Amino acid sequence: MLKSDLVQVLVEERKVTQKQAEIAVETIFEAMRDALRGGENIEIRGFGAFHVKDYKGYRGRNPKTGEVIPVEPKKGVLFRTGKELRERINSPMRAAEEAAAKVLDEDTPVRPDLRIVSGDD
């Protein structure tokens, strides 16, 4: 899914024009970029939080030549998934896990004709 797909859903569901939807979606991510640029953290309830982390500089090495290269201090963006989204993403997994438990070896293609049958009957 791309930014354009988010725009399309807005057009279809919210009765806004293509142009309005494009500006709205672009503005959302622009606002978030501006906050992070200023070192500000972002918290979107139910979705997640972004924060800017400072990394110290260190003396790195070129693994091929062994040459010492100074790595400058830098900033990175960390994301932590919100509780609601984390649970929603994880829940289909539980269903899949239960289904997988029924398959003896997941590397072997499932052959219904070769299923082990219980000797009870």
Place this chain on the structure above:
Amino acid sequence: MTKADIVERVYEKVGFSKKESAEIVEAVFDNMKEILERGEKIKISGFGNFIVRDKKPRVGRNPQTGEEIEICARRVLTFRPSQVLKNIING
């Protein structure tokens, strides 16, 4: 920054009412949640990629007691900032 600040920006920029702006912002995040819940990834050019990853079960440890516990297979969301975003925050 919270959702309210984002709503304010959309309100200033797009010319919807406050209420409409709030609904639009809500709709975008709701839509993203639905996409990710289905296990699909989202690529936002100039911002970053949200990717759902399957984690295998592994043995973890309670750091306080040292007790070993099985951590179940699960699905997690990761965010990879784009090069553009990385450059912006380091600029």
